[in-house]
Amino acid sequence: MSMIGELIRSLFKKRATVLYPEERGKVHLPEGFRGKLEYYEDKCIGCSLCFQVCPSFAIEMVPEDKSRFPKNQTGRRPIFNIARCTYCGQCEDICPTKAIHLTNQFEVIALDKRDLMVK
Numbered sequence: 295m296s297m298i299g300e301l302i303r304s305l306f307k308k309r310a311t312v313l314y315p316e317e318r319g320k321v322h323l324p325e326g327f328r329g330k331l332e333y334y335e336d337k338c339i340g341c342s343l344c345f346q347v348c349p350s351f352a353i354e355m356v357p358e359d360k361s362r363f364p365k366n367q368t369g370r371r372p373i374f375n376i377a378r379c380t381y382c383g384q385c386e387d388i389c390p391t392k393a394i395h396l397t398n399q400f401e402v403i404a405l406d407k408r409d410l411m412v413k
């Protein structure tokens with residue numbers, strides 16, 4: 295097809311892109327998309343496996359009040375720094391109690407770095 299033909303055809307084709315953020319509801323996320331993680335501290339046993347597998351050093355283990363979470367045997371729990379996270383999902387995969395879940399939330403914006411900590 296000539297270039298002019300292709301140009302005319304393109305003028306009447308349906309738009310492939312979406313206007314963002316106006317049409318954010320139309321953004322297609324593929325199956326298995328990995329976005330900002332969620333952490334369920336009541337399920338956490340403090341095993342540190344997530345901390346050990348994180349390739350980007352986004353996880354820090356901090357002291358925890360054991361009386362608050364009886365399941366937590368070690369008295370330590372993770373804090374996740376989303377500014378460092380590469381969304382690899384290894385922490386979710388290795389967690390034995392399903393205390394971590396990577397959601398499909400892709401809008402990870404903050405004016406203050408402290409808002410990028412998941413505790």
Ligand code: SF4
Nearest residue numbers: 348379380382383385
């Ligand atoms: S998803 Fe993020 S926090 Fe979890 S292991 Fe990967 S880089 Fe670390």
Ligand code: SF4
Nearest residue numbers: 338339341342344389
């Ligand atoms: S791997 Fe799971 S249970 Fe172990 S410390 Fe991390 S979040 Fe807690």
